[in-house]
Amino acid sequence: MHQATIDKTAKQKVVAICGNPNCGKTTIFNYITGLNQQVGNYPGVTVEKISGKFSHPSLPNQSIQLIDIPGTYSLSAFTPDEFIAASVLFGNFTKMDKPDVIIAIIDATNLERSLYFLLQVQQTGIPVVVGLNMSDLAAKKKIKIDRKKLSELLGGMPVVDLIGNRGIGVDELKEEAVHLLNSDLRTVDKYYSHETENAVEELIQLNPHEDRSRAHLLRIIFDAGGPAEEQFLQIEGEAGEKLLAEIRKKIIKEHSYLTHAETSVLTKKSEEIFNQVITKPDVADKTNTEKVDRYLLHPVLGPIILFGLMYFVFQSIFSWAEPFMGIIEQFFGMIASSVEGMMAEGPLRSLLTDGVIGGVGGVLVFIPQIVILFFFIAILEDSGYMPRAAFLVDRMFRWCGLSGKSFIPMLSSFACAIPGIMATRTIEDKKLRFITIMVAPLMTCSARLPVYAIMIAAFVPYKSYFGIANLQGLTLTLLYLLGIVVAVIVSFILKKTIFKTERGTFLMEMPSYKVPTAKSVLIRVYNRVKHFVVRAGTVIMAITIIIWALSYYPHQDGEALTAERTEEINQTIALSEMNIDKEFNSLTTAFSEAQIAEVSRLASAFTAVTSQEQLSSIADSMISLYPAYNEVISLYKSHEFTKLEASQALNNLPNEVAGTQIRSSYLGKAGKTIEPFFEPLGWDWKITVSVLASFPAREVIIAVLGTIYNLGSDIDEESTSLIDQMRQATWEDGEKAGMKVFSIPVAISIMVFFALCCQCGATLVTIKQETKHWGYPIGVFVYMTTLAYLGSFAAYQILTSVGL
Structure with a gap:
């Protein structure tokens, strides 16, 4: 038994919580920290770091930092999660202190497997408190664990029974962790062979000034080609390389294989401890989990249930969020209208209403969808169903480079x-995760629907086929399928090129089913929403303001344009008044006074007309009578028609001025400049500008088209x-001047x-x-824009060539 003293001079105490995947570690982390959590990155790597804070009376005026280490089965550090776990526990990250205490959460229903990782953690020399989670499930399986004996065999580690999803035992776990913070004792048991222990001592003697724990040194010895060895060789150079080769040669001579020197020892020790502390029935009853899995993992029923469940989740995201998104949009629309009413026209008002308020609204409008999605994901994960869903669909996805x-x-x-x-984030394999990220935008999201709706309604004829399908619905279906097919092809290409990898057998642990707790689910949802608003939201708003600036400058004098157009319209009306007087006198020279009075009476009926359709109907009826x-x-009809057009023009002046503004803006000029590049797609500059302006959000194209065509920005796809x-x-202009766009x-x-x-x-x-x-986003934008241009070009040219 080795004893040492812990340095207690650190300003803030640090506790790390670790464990195997699906052991309930994150649920317990949420119970301890509540909403007092932060999401950042580990120094120098692109892996998310989740930490939180809690306090204790024994440490007044001081918070304790709790770091949630990614779930892993080993400290071998070959996978990203193992690398993070090892680096945190070894103190390898710069600007991060080594933890003062470790909370190790282990699954009470699968103790033997958990002990392997726990024994590795013990070699760090950091005080460890063990949380036996899912004790209730273990009891249901008639599994009894002797906590006192387990603590004794682990060198005196405190062991606490936990029911994490209900928060039972969490307070005791915190007490034990804080007690270890105030203690100066840590223990390390030496389980390894004589050759391995000698190797550890030789590495220490090579550079006694390097603060490397036993666990760190063991990783240097056993993980050939791993990050621990790489870092060691960078520091120790040729001397370290030579020594490492010598000690590995001795270990291999004793154990045949390098890794066998560790796995055989830890596996044997785990079995010894397990057999001494556990009592369970010789013949286990079939658990509820096994009974449920008969249906949920059934080769036929399983996929049907899964797709039904996913359809429900999908529809919930799509439909439940819509009313709340509408409320958010209306709310920010009301704020924008209020600001417009309180401020004089100018760049500041436009910046606030269209840039800042529009940008904030453009961020917050996504929150309902994110809340609903992560609510269901949290339930599926905490209940234990998520791994089963991945298992069911993995076979369909694996050939093209995607995971279940x-x-x-x-x-x-x-x-x-x-x-x-x-x-x-549920995909552990980095390459598979990045492939999924890069093809996910190809799925037809709800923002594309307004574009599809207006184009299909305007230009795709309603033709029925066999009485059950129509051309418009078929067009929409094909657009959905287009995104799916292209996503599969792109995934396959990425798998064979950029993210080239050969997948092994898909292995996944199937945890027992558990009832999710409201607190754990809500904390997860809260953290994800906070992460989105703080990180993505700021950049989204910045992009919105940039698009606003491009469409606002160089700015036209709206009041001057309005006054000029008002004068033009009034002159048109005055000219029409003069002409009607002359024409009336000319046409009625031969009329009697009675006829002139009758004609005047008929003409007065036109003054109540409010639409051109009504005007034509009344005029046609009068002519027939x-x-x-x-x-x-006909003369009065023409005059009233001019007055109606003038009235409509006056009412539409704000929209007309807005259309003039965007046409003369940098964005409008850019659209006209690059029009030749998009002309092979059949687009004029107006379509091009609308697409450019819709960069912050696809659905903006409808509002921009409305503005360009002087209809206002508050129109929709209907x-x-x-x-x-x-x-x-x-x-x-050009060769197509006057032709339909x-x-x-x-x-x-x-x-x-x-x-x-x-x-x-x-x-x-x-x-x-x-x-x-x-x-990655640049790559996604480039490849998708290229595909979009080529696909659009092919569609237009082919359809035009066949005479459509």
Whole structure:
């Protein structure tokens, strides 16, 4: 038994909580820290660090930091989670102190497997308190664990019974951890062979000034080619390399294989401890988990239940969030309107209403979807169903480079790619996770639907086939399938190129089913929403403000434009008044006074007309009844028609001024400049500007088209006026001047572009936050934009060539 003294001079005490995957560690972490959590990165790596704080009366005016180490089965440090766990416990991260105490959570229903990791952790020399989680499930299985004996065999480690999902035993666990913080004793038992212990001593003597724990030195010895060895050789150089080769040669001579020197010792020790502390029935009864798995893992029923469950989750994200998203949009619309009413027109008002308020609203509008998604994910994870879902669908995904765990993120992306991409955190394999992230935006999200809706309604004819399908519905279905097919192809290419890897057998532990607790679920949801708002939200708002600036400057004088157009409209009305007087006198020279009075009476009926359709209807009726007055009635009809157009123009002046502004802005000029590049897709500059302006969010294209066509930005995809304007729109110049812009090939071209392109700033920002590197969102944007352009080009050219 080796004894040493802990340095207690650190300003803040640090406790690390670790354990195997699915042991309930994060649930206990949430109980200890509550909402007092922070999400950051481990120094120098792109792995998320979750930490929290708690306090204790014995340490007044001082908070204790608790670090949630990723779940792992070993400290071998070959996987990302193992690397993080080992680096934290060894104190390898710069700007991070080595933990003062370790809380090791182990599964009471699977003690023997957990002991292997626990024995590795013990070699760190850091005081350890053991939490026997899921004690209630162990009791149901008639498994009895002698806590006192277990503590004795582990060198005096405190052992606490826990029911983590109900918070039972958590207070005692905290007490034991704080007691160890105030203690100066730590113990390390030496389980290894004589050759291994000699090797440890030789490495210590090589550089006595290096503060390396036994656990760290063991990783240097056993993990050939691992990060511990790499770091050791960087420091010790040729002398270290030579010594390491010599001691490994001796160990291999004794044990045949290097790793066998560790695994055989720890496995044997785990069995010894297990056999001395546990009592369980010779023949175990079939558990509830096994009974439920007969159906949930059934080769036929399992996938049916899974897809039904996922359909429910998907529909919930899609439909439940919509009312709340509408409320958020209305709320920020009301704020923007209030600010507009209180401030004079100018750049500051526009910045606040369209840039800042619009940007904040553009961030917060995603919260309902994120809340609903992570609510269900937390329930599925805490209940134990998530690993089973991944197991069921892995066979369908593996050939193209995706994991079974890609299923939920991909499905979630049909509602919105942002929560879908965030959901990839359940994928441990970094390469598989990044492949999933890079293809998730290809799923047809809800933001694409307004674009599809207006294009299909305007240009795809309603043709029925066999009485059960129509061309419009078929077009929408094909757009969904297009995204799925392209995602599969891209995944396969990424698997064979950038993320080249050969997948081994898909192994996943199936934990027992548990009832999730409200506190744990809500804390998870809260942390994910907070993470999105703080990290992704700031960048999304910045992008929104940039797009606002490009569409606002150089700014036209709105009041001057309004006054000028008002004068023009009033002159048109005055000229029409003058003309009608002259024409009336000319047409009625041969009329009697009675006829003139009758004509005047008929003309007065036009003054109550409020629409052009009503005007034409009344005029046609009068002409049929009084054919002799045909010319006079037509004269009044023409005059009233001019007045109606003028009235509508005056009412529409704000929209017309806004349209003039965007056409003359940097964004409008950019659209006109790059129009030739998009002309092969069938687009004019107006479509191009709308696509550019929709970068922060796809659905913005509808509002931008409304603004460009002088209809205002508050229209939606059901606007018949926008559909009419699009159908009538013509090319302004060039060889196509006067020709119709929109057609079936153009509509299909636009929809294909939106199906494959990633002009969604929020998605790209989320990719950056999840991958911790701008190269990935840039790569996604480039490859998806390229695919979108080529697909749109092919669609337009092919459909045009066949005469559509």
